Amino acid sequence: MKVLIIEDEPNYADTLEMFVDELGYNITDVVGEGQQALRAFRNEYPDLVLLDINLEGEMTGIDLARAFQAERKTPIIFITSFDDKEIFQKAKETAPHAYLIKPFNPDELERSMELALLRTHGPNQEDEQLLDNGKHAILAKNSFFIKERNKLVKVNVGDILWVSVEDKYSILHTADKRFVLRQSLKEVAEKLDDSIFVQVHRSHIVNISTVEDIDLQLFTISVNGEEVPLGKSYKDNLVQRLQML
Structure with missing residues (x-):
């Protein structure tokens, strides 16, 4: 799975990059500004976007999420420092797969990424329960997603x-x-x-x-x-x- 990280705080960007790398996923780019993020999204075709809401420049993470979804349906996980109901309501309109508050829990991030991948490929509620119960394989359409260590491997x-x-x-x-x-x-x-x-x-x-x-x-x-x-x-x-x- 290819992951695009959009985060303008260097410390959190480094932390996210480290966590995602340890989970075994491919990081397409790490950017911190709206126009850079749009270019990275269009050039790299990520499977998942980790997106900070408050970014440098004119575009917010919510603006980017709307732009991404208008071009290509892509699972998005918001990561933000703001535990604010109004911001959450605006973010919810873009149908993110998760909304994590900093400082985030690495286990929570891992679970959110796994479920985002599964939901993208159309598993049902029973499939998600199988993963929660420690099963090692979930069938999604014409493929198995098999859990190996800290990542899901797709097998046609x-x-x-x-x-x-x-x-x-x-x-x-x-x-x-x-x-x-x-x-x-x-x-x-x-x-x-x-x-x-x-x-x-x-x-x-x-x-x-x-x-x-x-x-x-x-x-x-x-x-x-x-x-x-x-x-x-x-x-x-x-x-x-x-x-x-």
Whole structure:
């Protein structure tokens, strides 16, 4: 996720930059003035804007938020020193994803950024509750957002080759990486499109479009050069599904 920071107080700008960097997000720019902010927004196409309300120059953060939203809907988190009802009401008109009062709590900032990302991709209330409950993956439209340390990593559903289970964990296998989730295979299966994914073993689900060959003697499936076990009770369903393609 690309983050634009707009803050005219050097100390807070440095602090925000440090926090966002530690969370693992890409900072496109750090600016403190309205026209600079507009140029940075138009040039860098940020996914999220951290925006101070009281800025140097003629434009306030609220003015910038209106300008940003008029050009391209982008999640905005206001960060301000003013705990003022009138300012809050004006800021609320721009539909920000959060409104944080300085000095802000780093954990609050992290949670606000995560939820802003999720809401942008259209998750429902249940998805947000999953994140609050410590789940490691949230499905948003055609992708999973998987929590790794202090950031959310986007994995396109189409890039998942197969899913396996080890102990109490499910593992999403892509061409170049494995993602470990604290969810059961059943929970993951419920979030996958059953027209694309099929269970081939009590501990494996495969992306049917990635199947290279099936060994009906050894009961194995080749996916991206790897062998995935095929359960005998799942064979007929798999063969039938392949014939339907």
